Structures are given as C-alpha cells and as structure tokens.
Amino acid sequence: MTAQQAQPNGLLLIDKPPAHTSHDVVARTRKRAGTRKVGHAGTLDPMATGLLILGVGPSTRLLTYVVGRDKEYVATIRLGQSSTTDDAEGELASPATEAETAEIDEPAVRRAMVPLTGDIAQIPSTVSAIKVDGKRAYARARAGEDVELAARPVTVAAFDLHAMRRSAPFVDLDVRVECSSGTYIRALARDLGTALGVGGHLTSLRRTRIGPFSVTDAVTLDELAVPDDLLTSADAAESLFPCVTLDGSRARALGYGQRIAPDGFPDTTEPIAALTEDGHLIGLVEVRKGVVRSLMNFPQGTQGTR
Template structure:
C-alpha cells in the first residue's frame, strides 16, 4: 500500500517520478501503471510496496486527455520537442468547416490499427525505437490494435498560445474555464492552427500518433503541441498529488484501487481460491473477491467457474 495518483509536471519522465517516489517513501518497490511522455503532464498512477501487485490489473485502464493538435507542422517526435521538418500553410477553418473537422475526428473513434511513434519505447528485435531514432535510424514498427472511445472537438484556434490553457472539471470532463486550473504546455514551435480535443482512449493509444494521423486525414502535417492526462481509470487529475507531496500522500488501499465488480466470499470460497482451485460460479468477466472487507483474489469468471488470476494470503 498505497496506490497514489500523481500530477506529473512538464519535463519529467515517468521514471523520474518513480525515482522521486522511491526516495520520498523510502522504498525501492514503486511502479507505475502507464507511461506519460516528458512533454505531457497530468495523472501518473503509482503503486507502492505491496500494491505493485496491482500494476498488471490497472495497465489496461481507460485514460482521458486534453490534446492540443497543431496543423501545418510535422516533427520527428510527433510532439513539440521538434524540430519542424515538414511545414505547410493551413488557413484557419471557417465555421462551416468545423463540421468537417468533427467528422474527421469521428472516423478515429472505435478500434484502430495505430502505428506507434518512432520516438517511443516500443521494442523490435530487442531494440528500443527511440534509441534507433536518436541515432538516425528507423524501425519498421507494426501497427497495434487500440481503441479510441471518444474525441470531442472543444475548439479551433489560430495558435496553441491562443488556445485555452485553463480548465475546470465538469460532468462531461475537463472543459475550458478562464477561472479554472491552468496547465503548462511546452514552448510552441510556431504559429499554427490548433485543435483542442478532449479524448478518451484505451490502453496503448499514442496521442502523438493520433495527432499525426488526424493531420494525414486532413492532408497536412501535424504534431501534438500539448497534452494533459486528466484521468486514468478512477483516478482524476483533481485528486492527484504533486511530486512535492509524495512523502505524505495517503493514496488508496489496494481494494479501493481495483475498479472491478466485487464478489463477497465465505470462508470456503476464499480458501479454495487461495489454493488455486476453480470453484463454481455464474460470474462473467473479471471480479474482485473479498472476505470481510479484505482482498482475497482477482478472478476471471466464464459463467461456470472462477479462475484465479492473483490471490492474496
């Protein structure tokens, strides 16, 4: 224990935050449930000590973002690290063109085959793509199956600097609010028309690749000029702690951190699961099994029996 949602600041890698948590909490046992790029900010979920057992169950959590996609400039990293290697004049869309932009975004909703960025941690033949890219090479990265749940166009602006940087959380997610919380974005690479998009995506989705692909669908180069992760599973940015408060952050206990339906066990069921048996059950899908409020196991049900994925003593 515990599981802690951290607000990762601009410029730090996810590993940097893990190292800070190790020092702050006095333990080497710290892991995270999904990498966040250095030029992105927002929710990074950490599991500390015994809670590292939960990482495998939280990596597939749905994630929500605010994304600033600049049109007319492409970069090798697909984000604001730069430099700009492709450039094309893009006029500010007219009001009539906004519907076309929304239709383009709509085509990306649902299951997608997405090619990861060259500057990513994806491995091919034991080599990291970013290491090859930084040495001047390029790997043939296969497309990966991802799911994009929703893409909401919140506005189009003449540049990323003129787009909203302050937001507040509402029922539909984080929305522009001049009196809300201000987010820090990377220095812009120039003045380019910029889409502000609110996205909800499945595990493994690269927003940098999405920015590239949206540009390609519009016939122009594009890059991700800014990114804020506002939610990971049940963890919202509004409840995330700063890296400066890692030492005294309470976080959530293991049971509260697992976002699965619950099965309340009796002594016999708990014993059988801890022994690795497959007791009968009509449950379907992944569940958390508890006994008197304590975590017993994470199981998968097929409608006939339960299979233990992980058990707790």
C-alpha cells in the first residue's frame, strides 16, 4: 500500500460537546487522524452541542456540498430577558417582571411563532461570523462598534413548541427548528421574545441533523477512532447525491477526465456521484448538453471504498 493510499479519507460525524469550539474539534481530530487535512462543514458555537461534520483528506472537498444543506436543531428559549449576544453567553438585560410574563400562555407563543416560520427575512445576531467591510461582525461588536446587519432571506420549515415551563419571572420553551443554511436560532429566540414584548434569548442549542446526516450516527470526541469511524467518500456521496455505477471502460474514461455519454444517468440538474462497480467514488459529475462533465475527480488511491 502506498503512502497516499494509507491516508485517512472520508467524513466524520462528531457529537460536539459543550465548551468546545469547532476549531477545537478539528484540532483534536487532526491529532487522531495524523493529518492536518481536516475541515468542518458549519460552525457550532462553543455553547452548542450536536452534529459537526468533518472532512478528512481528499473528502474535505465534499464539505462544499454539505455546508449548504438544511439543518435541524432542538433548543431552549428563555422568555423574559434579552441578551447582547441573543444567547446565555452575552450580557443579560434586566428581566421582565413576573406580571409581564404571566400574560404569556401557550396559544400566545404559538401565534408569535407563525410569522417566524416559512420564508422570512431574518436579521442575524450581531455576534455572527458575517463579514462587514472585511471584518467579522462579532469582532466589531466585541470591539465596541455599533453593528447593523441587513436582513437576509432564510427558510424556517418548522418551528415547533415541544414544552413550556415557568420559573418566575421567566418562561422557558423547548423547541425544534428545521431551517435552511444561514438561519440563526439565536435570532429566532430574540425575535420571539420581541414579538411577545418581554425579550428572549437562547439558553441551549443542539444540532441534530445536517441534510441526510443525523447526530444519532455521530460519535463523541472521546470515542473517536480514525479510520474506524470514517464514513467513506463513496458512502458520503451516495447519501448526498443521485448516483450512477459505471462499468470499467466508462469509469476509466471518466477517471481520466474524458467526457462520456449520459446513458443510464439520472435526469437531474444536481451533481451526480459516479461510482465504479466495486464501490469506488470516481467523482462528481453533471450532465450538460447531452455530455457527462466532471465537477470533481477523486484520483485513484484516494477514492475510498465502502
């Protein structure tokens, strides 16, 4: 086996613990995997837990197609107090009075959730990683600058109330959110509290799904073993894209970067994962004007089998 073949290659599904940054997880994984070629798809705040997807070796290139997938979260929103960061790690404002939060009942909460569901324009939290004139918004906010971010279109496919608890003067809500990439759950907490007139912020957040990948299939950092826990590039691609299996001659031609006819390819405008008959990922392709064109090749020796 060559050194290239021995390199770890694939995706890792990690259940991120609290008080760790996404960079912390990447750094620890680099040590376990014995390579610096590790990246992640979608940052989680240190407070948050749950699914963090890492790419190792050549499969880091697949992260481009993971990061934009829809996501699912479970979270706890505290009504009755706002925060400078829209979560519990920021500077907390004076709480609402018990009399003010006593007016909030379940029907009122559900009514306030309706305008925050569907295709909405959301103003991100000021401590987000969005760049303003080349500098991260959170860096400007922490430097004491006034940060004004423009509203951005996002889709909140589901904003479900699972439980409601009172701890005077606060009301805590356990919620589930399905949303498009780029949606800020902290901003939903803020906007829900504003709509109810008492302020609100996020006290816990757990990401449970990114696209087809679930936290139930993830491992903890303490459990992580590389390469045993790697999802191969072929299996990852099959989860993410429509697939086609090519016979030897067509697989070789595509592997050499040649264009081939789209016989047997699915009718889609999405990228397509092309596999060999023995389960190697040749690469990602598209069908355009009756010809199969390569978008991303996985050279021989780095493909990753099932």
